[in-house]
Amino acid sequence: MAFKIGLLGLGTVGTGTVQILLNPAQRHPLVQELELYRVGVRSLAKPRSVALPPSLITTDLDAIVTDPEVDIVVEVIGGLEPARSLILKAIAHGKHVVTANKAAIARYGAEIFTAAEAAGVYVLLEAAVGGGIPVIEPLKQSLCANRILTVTGIINGTTNYILTRMQTEGGDFADILADAQRLGYAEADPTADVDGMDAADKIAILASLAFGGRIKLPEVHCEGIRQVSAADIAYADKLGFVIKLLAVAKRESQLPTESTEQLQLRVHPTLVPKSHPLASVNDVNNAILIEGDPIGQVMFFGPGAGAGPTASAIMADILNIAAILKVQQSGTVRSHGTPVLDPLLACSHQSYCTIVPIEALVTRFYARFLTRDSPGVIGKLGTCFGNHDVSLESIVQTGLRDNLAEIVVVTHHVREGNFRTALDEIRAMEAVSSIASTLRVL
Ligand SMILES: NC(=O)C1=CN([C@@H]2O[C@H](COP(=O)(O)OP(=O)(O)OC[C@H]3O[C@@H](n4cnc5c(N)ncnc54)[C@H](OP(=O)(O)O)[C@@H]3O)[C@@H](O)[C@H]2O)C=CC1
Numbered sequence: 001m002a003f004k005i006g007l008l009g010l011g012t013v014g015t016g017t018v019q020i021l022l023n024p025a026q027r028h029p030l031v032q033e034l035e036l037y038r039v040g041v042r043s044l045a046k047p048r049s050v051a052l053p054p055s056l057i058t059t060d061l062d063a064i065v066t067d068p069e070v071d072i073v074v075e076v077i078g079g080l081e082p083a084r085s086l087i088l089k090a091i092a093h094g095k096h097v098v099t100a101n102k103a104a105i106a107r108y109g110a111e112i113f114t115a116a117e118a119a120g121v122y123v124l125l126e127a128a129v130g131g132g133i134p135v136i137e138p139l140k141q142s143l144c145a146n147r148i149l150t151v152t153g154i155i156n157g158t159t160n161y162i163l164t165r166m167q168t169e170g171g172d173f174a175d176i177l178a179d180a181q182r183l184g185y186a187e188a189d190p191t192a193d194v195d196g197m198d199a200a201d202k203i204a205i206l207a208s209l210a211f212g213g214r215i216k217l218p219e220v221h222c223e224g225i226r227q228v229s230a231a232d233i234a235y236a237d238k239l240g241f242v243i244k245l246l247a248v249a250k251r252e253s254q255l256p257t258e259s260t261e262q263l264q265l266r267v268h269p270t271l272v273p274k275s276h277p278l279a280s281v282n283d284v285n286n287a288i289l290i291e292g293d294p295i296g297q298v299m300f301f302g303p304g305a306g307a308g309p310t311a312s313a314i315m316a317d318i319l320n321i322a323a324i325l326k327v328q329q330s331g332t333v334r335s336h337g338t339p340v341l342d343p344l345l346a347c348s349h350q351s352y353c354t355i356v357p358i359e360a361l362v363t364r365f366y367a368r369f370l371t372r373d374s375p376g377v378i379g380k381l382g383t384c385f386g387n388h389d390v391s392l393e394s395i396v397q398t399g400l401r402d403n404l405a406e407i408v409v410v411t412h413h414v415r416e417g418n419f420r421t422a423l424d425e426i427r428a429m430e431a432v433s434s435i436a437s438t439l440r441v442l
């Protein structure tokens with residue numbers, strides 16, 4: 001008997017998923033036991049790049065998630081509503097759910113997973129982070145014996161694509177973003193990509209899995225790439241760095257004996273040393289570097305967006321569920337009432353993680369100043385930083401821009417609050433025209 005799939009959405013990811021479902025040859029034999037039963041869309045009139053019988057397609061998505069015949073609902077419509085309500089309704093009707101929707105999971109994960117636990121169904125989301133890269137399942141299963149210390153990732157394909165092209169060809173931001181949209185990488189509203197919110201959603205999901213607690217999304221510090229200029233990219237290059245939008249989740253207390261469990265959780269453009277493994281992750285590729293005890297460092301790398309890669313992750317989740325259903329059907333697993341869920345696949349956190357405020361963060365910074373070209377300015381900047389306990393690794397005048405001296409500073413590890421206070425004082429100095437940019441350094 002085939003497992004029936006109710007697919008919500010036939011856009012980039014939905015189409016990629018249908019292409020796999022309709023072409024099972026040379027894939028896992030279980031793919032042949034899946035039946036594309038209904039497909040929900042917004043517009044029946046829209047031309048589709050996959051040929052499906054019109055009777056399969058409907059605009060009544062409610063009817064799909066409540067249909068007693070459907071075993072697995074695949075939600076790839078995106079956005080918050082009606083995605084959230086449809087997922088909850090599917091769960092209430094005993095359906096397992098597969099979703100790529102990091103925005104909905106990062107905001108409503110607590111509600112969704114609590115409902116799934118009560119109903120005894122799985123909600124799987126491999127496609128939601130890192131597109132085609134297997135990272136959710138490895139975190140839940142292959143790495144589950146580790147104490148995770150840090151998760152550092154390039155987890156937005158659109159911004160990595162934009163930064164890579166700005167770096168290599170110095171192209172125009174708007175043109176490159178339009179290319180990312182055309183290639184199906186960007187969200188329906190690309191603001192979420194460009195301003196870091198998409199990466200914030202994803203790091204919240206990864207942190208929850210890595211550190212075993214729920215995350216309040218507004219506590220994730222989030223900066224996007226709009227302020228990254230061609231000048232910063234050029235200076236970073238001269239100093240031996242590339243600029244990447246990094247998402248970081250880090251346990252503050254590295255010792256298991258320390259009682260307070262606090263996390264750093266942040267997304268921001270970062271100067272990454274060219275020798276670092278994340279520096280060479282280019283274009284739409286994503287990479288997630290995980291440090292755990294006892295494994296050490298392990299990096300997951302691959303295509304972070306696009307139809308085929310994301311559909312690969314969706315299909316992995318569908319097949320995981322189908323495999324469990326098959327075992328249950330064969331009678332080797334008996335369940336009474338609500339089925340018992342596989343604890344490594346399900347998600348049952350109850351408590352919230354504590355996030356450290358960004359002012360308390362200790363990190364390195366790069367800053368670029370435009371000042372009057374007069375004697376003593378570098379000294380004044382250095383003294384001000386020193387007064388606030390901000391130790392400098394380098395301070396150089398790089399040249400003149402618009403008749404102003406351009407001074408670039410790289411700090412040692414400093415407390416963010418101290419650095420910001422020093423900047424406030426520097427901004428008020430008569431000789432300082434502007435602080436053109438500040439970026440963190442890995
Ligand atoms: N694109 C990518 O590379 C990746 C996307 N994701 C996630 O996957 C999800 C889907 O993304 P993507 O495929 O790019 O999105 P698209 O915009 O390409 O497709 C969305 C699909 O959902 C349908 N849809 C949207 N809203 C409704 C609604 N209210 N009622 C009925 N149907 C609706 C649309 O119908 P119609 O076709 O009729 O307009 C369309 O078929 C998102 O959550 C996204 O974040 C995750 C990883 C990578």
Ligand SMILES: N[C@@H](CC=O)C(=O)O
Binds near residue numbers: 155
């Ligand atoms: N818009 C996202 C798509 C995948 O999650 C991205 O660019 O990474």
Ligand code: NA
Binds near residue numbers: 129133
């Ligand atoms: Na993934």
